[in-house]
Amino acid sequence: MGDDEQVNWCEQLYHTKAAELILYGRALGLGHGEAEDVLQETFLALMQKPQIPANAGHYCVRSFRNRALNHRRSLWRRLTRELESQRWFERSPSESPAERAAMRCLTELPVEQREVIVLKIWHQFTFEEISMLTEASPNTVAGRYRYGLQKIKLPLKGVVYESDEFTGNAITLMVPASSLCRT
């Protein structure tokens, strides 16, 4: 395979996967800059491969995960990560306070839960695939997903109450919801 062809398929993969991989990096506990560094490492390594791997997308996610877990171990990096921006998603004009609360809730979930949620929703992995990647049983993975999603739903439900009743209950609902996320 020629160099140009290699760069082409990697570039296509980059376009379809980069933002989701950055999000996955955040879910694994990296800062945005760190996730970018790991993404760069992953793609540079991919471009060194003589052949396109079978199921390149999954291969890329697995490779990214291994590198991210190695990257996360450094204490100095952990300290600098605390100073970084907390935002995981692009700002949207239609974004409601309840959605912002739900996004914050996602970032505050335990790593195992948010990893599964990110893989399932943004990478469209099946529970079987996630269990192979994380080396946990499919039942465990499904449990983590359900439990995490339940916590994110609470602030989102607040939006429904707000639109139905317009009583301010949404605010009273969101406050305990965000504290629930950490458990």
Place this chain on the structure above:
Amino acid sequence: MNLPETRLHSWCPRRPSAGLKRRIFIARTLSLPQIARALGWLTPATACLLLIFLVLNPGNTASSNLGRQEPILAMIMSNQSYAVHFVNHRMGQNDLSAVTFDWTNHSGSTPSMCFPHFGKLLN
């Protein structure tokens, strides 16, 4: 996907910075072969230039001065009395080679011993 999952999916993950793509793809496609090619002739050429410079200017270079100092320093380190001699020599004190024994140059000397005149004896 049911309702909350659809809503979550609609959240757009934060994109990587614009420079990242350039760092990965453009830098890579340009960098490695070009650097390798450039180093292929740049390193020997630099070495040749340096060698020519050293050969043509043996007296002015710092390395040649250093080379001249090196044996003296080594000798001072190994022989402490030579260090004293070397310093004195530099300062012009206790330098035996600088002392002129004037009296050895005069022709007339006053010997304390008297020798008999051999001419008188012969006569």
